[in-house]
Amino acid sequence: MIHTEALTRSFRVGKETIEAVRGIDLDVAEGELVAFLGPNGAGKSTTLRMLTSLLPPSSGSAQVAGVDVVAKPAEVRRRIGYIGQKDGAGHNYRVWDELVMQGRFYGMSKAQAVANGEDLLRTLDLDALRMRKVSTLSGGQKRRLDIALGLIHAPGLLFLDEPSTGMDPQNRANLWEHITRIREQRGTTIVLTTHYLDEADAMAERVVIIDHGRIIADDTADALKRKQAGDRLTVVVRPADADRTRGLLATEGSEPAEKPDPDGVALSIRVEAASHAMPGVLERLRTAGVDVLAASARQPTLDDVFLNLTGRSLREGES
């Protein structure tokens, strides 16, 4: 569905050149749900705007929905849906008018645009707002309308740039329910960007981590966490038992890290599938005569993955 080779884009601002995207190689198959995860300014939107033909690349190539974005941008636009980072709906227009006209822009008949529009109003809870002027809608309502605008022509490939930004948790959950449903019904391929860790983690089947204009990791969230961070198993023991415990733990996983704890010493190791490893580890510690005061198994987050890859936390930049 998408194939890019060494895609780059730079901007000139005054005398300075900003290398927003520095070489993206990406393949997305039909039906995938891919999330671009990265801090603000990583180059997610710029990449998306190149894939949607809105921005010509500085170098490299991209095929989207079977069409070259540089050679035939108009053909790309006919085959995809795009929901940008800003409000797609015009503020001075009515909700229903914008929706129907968007269908017409894609060459749909009036009847078809009306039918799809009615459908979307219902699934996105916009029915009561159809005659409202867009400028009077709340942020979450506007965002839902943007989603409807992007879906009116039932595209097989959909790009969403930060779809849930500015939404409250309730609306975010609703939005995801809609996206998931549309995908189940139509098998739509979806590429979205987000800087919300939990969103990428919970929703996307494949997470592409972008930093400074490059892909630094690309896998399922689970695999990323397993390979790039790993589970942590922590036990708390009395200081007297610390040395013995350290020796035993070293045979179970990585070199133990030590932290003081109110009850004694906390020792933690990186192991695969920590919660499954835990009973065995505790058993062997007890057999060796170690009195374990507390134990925990923690699965890593995507933030641990990002931290591990870049030495920075994604949360720092979050507003």
Place this chain on the structure above:
Amino acid sequence: MVALSLPAPPRTSVLTDVGHVWWRETLTIVRDPFSLIFSLVQPLVFLGFFGPLLSGLAGDGALFGGSSLQWFLPGVVVMITMFGTSMTGANLQFEIMTGAFERMLATPLARSSLMVGRALKELTPLVVQAAIITLVAIPFGFVLYPMHVVVGLVMLGIFGVGVGALSYALAIAARKTEWIFWAVQQSLLFPLLILSGMMLPLETGPGWMQVVSKFNPLTYIVDAERVLFSGTFGSLTIVWGFVAALVTAAVGLFVGVRSIRKATI
């Protein structure tokens, strides 16, 4: 890996696209017709205040070759065309800011239709405005030649699309600093209007003004409209008017489409 090809919806013609963009814009008037009523007041005010001044100035007949109303009314119609279409970019600038423009750029709409459709929307009220001021002027001695006026409006339509496209390009160029749009629009609009002989005849003005006016496409439009509104078809002035309109439209569309392609909104 070869990227999978997706089927595409039927292709639409540029004219269909123009129609769709025009109708989207026009819906703002349809949904809020009061905005139109306000736009009718302005040309009436112009006609009501300037008309008597002009006839007083000229003692009617001498300077204007007939009634001053017959001379002045086509000028007012050209003026409202300029006011309307040169604002095309203002609405656009707002939509660039909010993001609606980017959403439309991502649709298969032809690039030229985005401009032409918007410019035609600004011309839509013009038809109503022209009809009303004409009807109001009839009791005061204005003679209406309907066929000639229709041809005149077609010429203004072509010209207006060009002005609209240029205004559109200006909005894109000034997308980061809103006031520049207004500064340029205002500082071009009034000199162009005055140096076309639209409000006052240039025949009595200094020589340099008459020379400059020869390089102003608007001059040819205004002259042609005057000939048409006076009920004449057989004049070379009308041909020059159409040439000026077509050249403006061609230049406007060229510059406009280029600026859409080049800009990184």
